[in-house]
Amino acid sequence: MNQPKFTYAPAPESRDIAHLKPSYQIFVDGEFRDGRGDAIKTINPADEAPLAEVSEADTTDVDDAVKAARKAADKWAALPGKDRGKYLFRIARAIQERGRELAVLESLDNGKPIRESRDVDIPTAAAHFFYYAGWADKLQHAGFGPDPKPVGVAGQVIPWNFPLLMAAWKIAPALACGNTVVLKPAETTPLTALVLAEIIAEEDVPKGVVNILAGGPDIGAAIVENDALDKIAFTGSTEVGKNIQRTLAGTGRRLSLELGGKAANIVFDDAPLDQAVEGIVNGIFFNQGQVCCAGSRLLVQESIEDELISALKRRLATLRVGDPLDKNTDVGAINSAAQLARIRELSDSGEAEGATRWSPACDLPDRGYWFAPTVFTGVSQANRIAREEIFGPVLSVLTFRTPDEAVEKANNTPYGLSAGVWTDKGSRILSIANRLRAGVVWANTFNRFDPTAPFGGYKESGFGREGGRQGLEAYLDV
Amino acid sequence: MSERVAVRKTYKLYIGGAFPRSESGRSYPVTSHQGDLLAHAAQASRKDVRDAVVAARKAFGGWSKATAYNRGQILYRIAEMLEGRRAQFADEVAAAEGGSAKAALTLVDEAIDRWVYYAGWADKYAQVAGNTNPVAGPYFTFSLPEPTGVVGVLSPQDSSLLGLASVLAPVIATGNTAVVVASQQRPLPAVSLTEVLATSDLPGGVVNLLTGFTAELAPWLAGHRDVNAIDLTGAAAEQRTALETAAADNVKRVFVPRSTIWADDPGTTRMTAFVETKTVWHPIGV
C-alpha cells in the first residue's frame, strides 16, 4: 500500500499529567503505609517499562484493614445519610477535577487508549459516585423497606480491565448504604485505586471507612476467607467466582458476583447496517475486548453475512492500534503477558479447529503486549472460540437463519451477562430482548453503561446487580 | 351392615403433570405426628430429580412467557380449588402436624390466602421491582425482573401446607418452574396439593413434587447444572455447607430464609430471591 494521503501525526497525551510517583502505598485506617508483602513493580503494558513500585499487602495487612473497617462501621452507618452522601459527592467532584490525571494514569497502568480512559472510564467513575451519593439519604424510598440497614463490612475484589471504574462501582453503593469496605484492585492495575485512596483521604472520609490494599490473588483469597467481613463482592472470572462461592458456602456471609460472559451480538437482515458495524466494533474492540460483556460472538443472519463481514473488515482497517497515550489510538495494549498468552492460545485453537482467521494490516509495537484485532469466520458453536471467554480483541462470527435459531444460539452458553440485537423492527427487538437470557440487552447499540442502569448476569455470569436502584440491594440487609 | 371399606390413596410423585411412582420403586412409611402409619409415600431417587428437572426446564419457556395476568389467574385458581377441599386438607395437616382441628383449618385457610396473595403479585411484581433508568444519553432504558429459571425448593420440614405454599407460590408467581422436595416426615398434604395443581390449569412441569428423603435428594438438586437456583429452607443445618458448595458449580442462586414464621407477612423477599434483573437499552432517535 502507498503512503496514506492523510497521516495523522502522533498526538500523545503528556505522561507528566499522570503525576506518577516513584512508589505507592496501601491505605489502611486512613493512613498510607507500606504493606508487609513484597514491593512489586507495576509496568506499562504498552512497553513493559516499570511505572512505579507498589507496596503490597500481606495477610496481616488484610486483618488490619478489616479491623479498621469494622471499627469504623457503626459510626459510618450512624452518620446521617445526607452526610455520607456529601462525602460521596466530594469524591465524585474530586475525580472530575483530577480526571485528566487519572485518565493518563489509567492508560499507563492498564494499556487502554486514552480516548477510552478519558471519555469512558474516568467520567463514568465520577458519575457513579455522583449517582450513589444522592441515594445515601433516600434509602427508605428505594423499595427495600422503611429503614434499610447496611450489611456491615464488605470485602471487594476487582479486576484489571476497568480499574478505577470498578472501584467506583464497588465503593460508591457500599458507602451510600452505610457499609465500610476493604477493596483490593488487581495486581497489574493498582495505581488509580491508590490515587482514589488519596482522594478519599483528602476529602476527609472518616478513617477506616475505605481501605485499599494492593496485592495479588493470595490477598484476594485472604479477603474472601476473612470471617469478619459480612459480605464479599467480586468481579472477575467465573472460575474464581465459583471458588469464592464455595468458600463462602454455609457461612451466611453475603456474596455478589459479576463474572465472565460470551455475549452474542445478533444482527438481522433489516438492521441499520452502518450502525451495526459500529456496534460490533465497539462491542468487541472496546478496551481491547477485555470486557466481560464484550460482544464476542457475532450472530449474523445468513443472508447478509458477506455484506456485513466485508463492511466490518473495511471498518477494522481504519482502527488505529498503538500507543495508548496517543489520542488517536482506538486499540491499545493487552493488559499483561499472561492475558496475551491466553488470547494467543485461544486464537490458535480457533485456527486449529478450522475457523478462518483475519486481521487488518497493522504494525504492532515491538515491545509491550499487543494483539491485532482479529475476526474469525466460519466458526461453529462447538469451537472453543465460540464457547470460552477470550477476553481479548477476537470476534467469532456465526450465522443464523431464523429468529428462533438466533435466540437459541445466543442462549446456548453457560454465561448470561449481555447480548446485542440489531434490527429496525420494533416488535422483533422486544421479542428477542425478552427471550435472551442475559442481564443486559443492548438493542441497536452496544456497550453502553450508566450508573442508573443495573448491570449484572444471569446463569454463570454471576448474581446481584451493580448500578441503579437495584444496585443498592447488594449492600443492604434485606 | 358392615362399615364401608374406604378406598385408600396411593401417594405418588408429580412430574411433568403426571403422577408416576418413583423410578426406583421405593417407598417409605409416613406416620402421623403420633406415630400411626398414614401411608407409604414414594421415595424419590436421583433419577426422579433428573426427570423432574427435565420437566421443569421444558415447562419454563411457556410458563415464563405466559402473561402475568394468566399466571395470576392460575394461582388464584389453585386457591379456589383448595378452598373446596378445606376439610380434606385440614384433616391431612392435623394428622401430619398435630394440633386441634381448628388450628389445622386455620393453617389451611392461611395457606389458601397465601396463594391468593401471590396470585395478586403475579402482575404487580414487575411494576414494583422494575423501572426505567434515566441514563445520561439518548437511550430508553428499562430494567425488569425476569424469572431465574428452574428453582429447586426444599420445602420446610415443619409446616406441611402453609409452609409449602409460602415457598412455592412466590417461585412460580414470577414465572419460574419448580422442583419441590416435600417435607420428609409430612409429605401427604403436599401430594394432595399436586392433585389441586393438576386441576388448576397449571401447565404440567411448572411444579414438580418429589417425596422422599431430603438429605438424599437435596445434593442432586444442588449440584444439578440445569437448576438455576435453590431454596434451602428445608435443608438440615449440617448439610447446608455441602449444598451451597455444590451449588457453586453453576453459580446457582442460593436462598436461605431469614424467617420461617409462616404466619408473618411474607413481603417480597421470596420473589426477589428468584428473579434476575434484565436491563434493556434502545436509542431514541427519528
Place this chain on the structure above:
Amino acid sequence: MTVTFDRSVLSDVTRDDASLRRFLHGLPGVDQVGAEARAASLATRSIKTTAKAWAIDTAIRMVDLTTLEGADTPGKVRSLCAKARRPDPDDPDVPSVAAVCVYPDLVEPAVAALAGSGVQIASVATAFPSGRAALATKLQDVRDAVAAGATEIDMVIDRGAFLAGRYLQVFDEIVATKAVCGPAHLKVILETGELATLDNTRRASWLSLLAGGDFIKTSTGKVSPAASPPVALVMLQAVRDFADLSGDLRGVKLAGGIRTSKEAVRYLVMVNEVAGEQWLTPDLFRFGASSLLNDLLLQRHKLATGNYDGPDYVTVE
C-alpha cells in the same frame, strides 16, 4: 454497508415510481443515535502539526468560495475571485480554492476574473434556493448559467415532491437537469435540513446518485440546520456504497455553517475514515463556504509562525 448486487439492477430500480420507492425504502435504515455517536467519535481525532498543515491546505483546495446574496454585485464577485485565485496575497504557497460559487447572472464577471486560474465557476441554478418554479424555468436557469461559462451547476431538488414520496419526479428532474448541464458538473443539493431524517438523507443521496449527480450536496445555506457531521456521515456512506456497487466515484459537498478550520479538519477525518482516502481530493469533496477560508488562513499562519493572528491580517471581501 456494501451492496453486492449487479449493476444492471440500477436501471431497473428507476423503471417506475414503485420500483424506485421499493429500492429507496429497501436501503438499510440509519439509526440516528448511532450515526451521531460515530460522527462524534470521529470528531475526537486529534490532528496536529504536519497532519494539520496538510489538512488545512487540502481544505483550502476544497473550498467553493461562495457568495449568494441578493446584494451581490459584479464588483464583489471580482473581489471574491481574486481571493479564490490567491487566498493569501502575502503567501504564494497558499493554494487556490476549488471554485467560486455565485448566482447565474454573476457567472460572467467570475469567468472573466478567473480566466486561466484553474478555479472552477460554480453557479446555483434551478430556482435556487427553494426550487419552487416550473421545470422549464429551472432548466432555462441552468442553460443560462452554463452558457455564461459555469463549469459546475449546483441544483436543488424538489423537497416537496421528495417528502410527498414522488421520488420519480425528483429523479426525472435531476436527469433533465443533468442533460442540460452539458460538460458542467452537476451538484445536487438535497437540503437535508428540510428532509428532517437521516433515512431521508440516505434515500435522497441514492436517488441523486442514481439520477447522475456528480456530487451530492447537503444544503443551500439558506436553511437551518445545514451541514452537520451525522448528515455528512450518511452522505459519505452513500457515495462509498454507490462506488462499491457501480464503480463510479461521486463527490460530496458540505455547505452551510462550516466556519472554522477545526470543523473542516474534522470533516476531512470523516472523509478519510468513512469514504476513504480516494475522496480526499477537490474532485470528490468540497466545502461550500465563505468565512471558512479566512479561518483556514489564520490557522495556517498560526501553524507556520507559531503566533495567533487577528482578523485584520486576512482579507474581507
